Amino acid sequence: MSVDQIAVTLLLVEDSAADVYLVREALQAEGLRFRLEVAEDGEVASRILDRVEAEIDPPPHLALLDLNVPRKGGIQVLERMRRIPRCQRVPVIVISSSDSPVDRERALAAGAAEYFHKSSSLNEFMRLGRLVRALSGCFNSEPGS
Amino acid sequence: MNERELTTEELHDRLVAAEDTIRAIHLGEVDAVVVEGPGGPHVYTLHGADHLYRVLLEQMQEGTVSLDDEGLILYANPKFLAILGMSASSAIGSYFRRYVAPADLSAFDSLIDTAARHAHISGEVNLRSHDGTPIPVRLSVTRVDCSELQCVSLLVSDLREQIRNQAIVKEEQLSRLILDQAGEAIVVIDQEGTILRRSESARKLVGASVMLDRFDRVFPLTVSGVPLDAADILFRVRRRESIRGIEASMSHLDGRTLALLVSAGPLWNGEKELLGCVITLTDITELRRARDELVRQAQELARSNSDLRQFAYSASHDLREPLRQLAVFSELIQKRFGTALGKEGGDLIQHAVDGAHRMEKLLQDLLAYIQAADAPQEEPAQTDANEVVRKVLASFEVEASRMDAQIHYGPLPVLGVHEIHLVQLFQNLIGNALKYRAEGAPEIRIDAEPEEGLWKLSVEDNGIGIGPDYQKQIFGLFQRLHGGGKYSGSGIGLAICQKIVQRYGCKIWVESEPGRGSKFYFTLPGGNTR
Numbered sequence: 001m002s003v004d005q006i007a008v009t010l011l012l013v014e015d016s017a018a019d020v021y022l023v024r025e026a027l028q029a030e031g032l033r034f035r036l037e038v039a040e041d042g043e044v045a046s047r048i049l050d051r052v053e054a055e056i057d058p059p060p061h062l063a064l065l066d067l068n069v070p071r072k073g074g075i076q077v078l079e080r081m082r083r084i085p086r087c088q089r090v091p092v093i094v095i096s097s098s099d100s101p102v103d104r105e106r107a108l109a110a111g112a113a114e115y116f117h118k119s120s121s122l123n124e125f126m127r128l129g130r131l132v133r134a135l136s137g138c139f140n141s142e143p144g145s
Numbered sequence: 146m147n148e149r150e151l152t153t154e155e156l157h158d159r160l161v162a163a164e165d166t167i168r169a170i171h172l173g174e175v176d177a178v179v180v181e182g183p184g185g186p187h188v189y190t191l192h193g194a195d196h197l198y199r200v201l202l203e204q205m206q207e208g209t210v211s212l213d214d215e216g217l218i219l220y221a222n223p224k225f226l227a228i229l230g231m232s233a234s235s236a237i238g239s240y241f242r243r244y245v246a247p248a249d250l251s252a253f254d255s256l257i258d259t260a261a262r263h264a265h266i267s268g269e270v271n272l273r274s275h276d277g278t279p280i281p282v283r284l285s286v287t288r289v290d291c292s293e294l295q296c297v298s299l300l301v302s303d304l305r306e307q308i309r310n311q312a313i314v315k316e317e318q319l320s321r322l323i324l325d326q327a328g329e330a331i332v333v334i335d336q337e338g339t340i341l342r343r344s345e346s347a348r349k350l351v352g353a354s355v356m357l358d359r360f361d362r363v364f365p366l367t368v369s370g371v372p373l374d375a376a377d378i379l380f381r382v383r384r385r386e387s388i389r390g391i392e393a394s395m396s397h398l399d400g401r402t403l404a405l406l407v408s409a410g411p412l413w414n415g416e417k418e419l420l421g422c423v424i425t426l427t428d429i430t431e432l433r434r435a436r437d438e439l440v441r442q443a444q445e446l447a448r449s450n451s452d453l454r455q456f457a458y459s460a461s462h463d464l465r466e467p468l469r470q471l472a473v474f475s476e477l478i479q480k481r482f483g484t485a486l487g488k489e490g491g492d493l494i495q496h497a498v499d500g501a502h503r504m505e506k507l508l509q510d511l512l513a514y515i516q517a518a519d520a521p522q523e524e525p526a527q528t529d530a531n532e533v534v535r536k537v538l539a540s541f542e543v544e545a546s547r548m549d550a551q552i553h554y555g556p557l558p559v560l561g562v563h564e565i566h567l568v569q570l571f572q573n574l575i576g577n578a579l580k581y582r583a584e585g586a587p588e589i590r591i592d593a594e595p596e597e598g599l600w601k602l603s604v605e606d607n608g609i610g611i612g613p614d615y616q617k618q619i620f621g622l623f624q625r626l627h628g629g630g631k632y633s634g635s636g637i638g639l640a641i642c643q644k645i646v647q648r649y650g651c652k653i654w655v656e657s658e659p660g661r662g663s664k665f666y667f668t669l670p671g672g673n674t675r
Contacts, residue, residue, distance in 0.1 A: 016466075016470070018470045018474065019470070022470075022473060022477075025477070097465060097466050097469055098462070118469060119469070119473075120465075120468065120469040120472040120473060120501065120502060120505050121472070121473070121476070122473050122476035122477055122480065125473055
């Protein structure tokens with residue numbers, strides 16, 4: 001299955017509208033067809049995951065979790081996902097403006113597939129789209145099918 | 146028997162009795178003779194009268210000597226012989242002057258002369274004993290005219306005892322003075338806990354004389370709430386336990402609580418008998434208050450420092466976020482609307498992007514500076530400086546080869562520092578050496594040598610150098626010697642370096658001359674050589 005053939009569902013947990021815009025830019029620049037479900041804080045993300053756990057909604061193909069979102073942080077959302085059997089294999093990219101190795105290791109230890117540093121360079125930021133494409137091999141065929 | 150015969154016989158008896166008496170007197174068997182006289186019997190003592198005076202002289206506690214007019218000793222009593230430590234046989238018949246200290250001979254002669262003229266005189270001279278020790282004595286000289294015999298009697302008082310007593314009194318006064326001058330309260334107690342002596346400070350401490358008072362009543366000491374009384378102290382000193390600098394509290398009569406340092410030592414009489422002990426009380430109330438205040442201030446300072454660090458950390462962290470967006474969106478505008486903006490519009494946007502990037506770098510460095518100031522949580526690791534320099538040089542590889550830089554480093558030591566700190570040090574110093582290069586290709590040399598138990602590392606370059614006025618200033622925060630045009634930077638790099646070496650109690654400095662390169666030195670502790 002190719003990501004170019006189907007629209008993939010992405011969960012983006014991000015409180016900054018500007019960064020949501022940039023994530024969209026990066027995904028579009030990569031030519032991906034996607035549906036972006038945005039949660040502006042950890043609580044909203046939790047409610048989305050509740051519906052996934054209750055099998056009301058399918059799990060996302062991939063999740064982009066900002067490390068520092070209000071209420072529940074990205075790591076907490078990640079841990080919650082790993083407790084939901086349907087979400088256990090969903091690839092997660094933790095995104096953050098922090099380039100601290102400590103934050104990177106924390107995210108990877110919690111089960112993130114990648115840690116993405118939100119760069120102040122546009123070109124660097126656009127790499128996020130390529131990263132999502134690279135992980136598309138791991139996308140579960142269940143959602144959106 | 147007729148009357149005549151009777152008288153003859155009676156006379157004969159009387160003669161025999163008289164002869165017996167005379168013989169007895171000759172033999173020294175008679176102490177006294179009773180003679181009938183007109184007013185009743187008279188008692189005449191012969192030897193007995195002389196004997197009493199002789200006993201008096203012999204047992205007298207002053208020395209007496211009689212000399213003839215030549216100065217020869219006719220008689221010397223045992224006390225005198227004892228003073229000089231000699232026997233009667235060697236003294237009698239010898240010249241008295243022999244026993245006078247040579248320095249006092251003229252004084253002695255003058256005493257004798259004066260006595261000859263004025264009958265009596267006294268003065269102090271030194272005699273000398275058979276072993277040459279000077280013996281201070283007081284001589285009372287009296288001329289005695291005894292029928293045709295001219296003689297001199299000397300009364301010799303040994304002054305040594307008196308001098309000894311004076312010395313004891315002096316010593317006593319001295320120790321009293323010392324005791325009173327002592328800054329600490331010194332108290333001497335007997336084995337019953339009664340105060341026998343106390344220094345002036347002890348009196349001031351309690352505001353009363355306290356002599357012969359109970360120690361426990363006057364000094365109610367407690368250590369962590371438990372009483373420390375005289376019996377305790379005596380028990381411990383008797384067991385030869387050391388009581389040194391125990392911190393105790395004492396409720397003063399005026400209601401204050403004093404903080405005292407208590408020390409005590411035993412007073413042994415010989416080996417076995419404990420007479421009592423000396424207790425020293427140092428009033429550290431003020432000292433303790435000052436110390437507590439210092440601790441409180443230090444805690445406050447640490448808290449305020451930590452707050453400030455936290456603030457600076459959050460601020461620089463949170464400030465980076467909008468800056469990043471400013472930079473990225475400026476670029477996005479440039480990219481998407483570049484054609485519509487034209488060259489001028491593009492340049493203006495570029496300024497905004499550059500400004501945002503500079504500010505971001507500044508905040509990043511500030512963050513690094515704040516983190517360098519943090520106290521290390523764990524023990525410093527063993528860090529191989531060769532390894533660190535190799536890594537840092539790899540990060541400069543592109544830049545260095547573009548500049549055709551020659552970088553050498555000698556064998557470097559293993560250091561007892563965190564790797565991240567050494568990386569930051571070399572990154573800043575090598576980075577500066579490349580950045581502030583002169584016209585030609587940069588040449589950089591990194592070395593290390595042991596110095597005073599530490600390692601002294603150096604990074605030497607052939608760059609533009611630093612004037613003497615700025616060689617200290619460059620280690621300050623935000624200190625820059627150049628405008629952003631040619632040499633960009635935040636002015637934090639060397640401040641970070643200084644902060645890092647200071648964390649290890651070490652230092653960093655530079656030797657440089659403008660146009661002749663710079664040599665940065667820094668010291669760091671060596672690694673564990675176990």
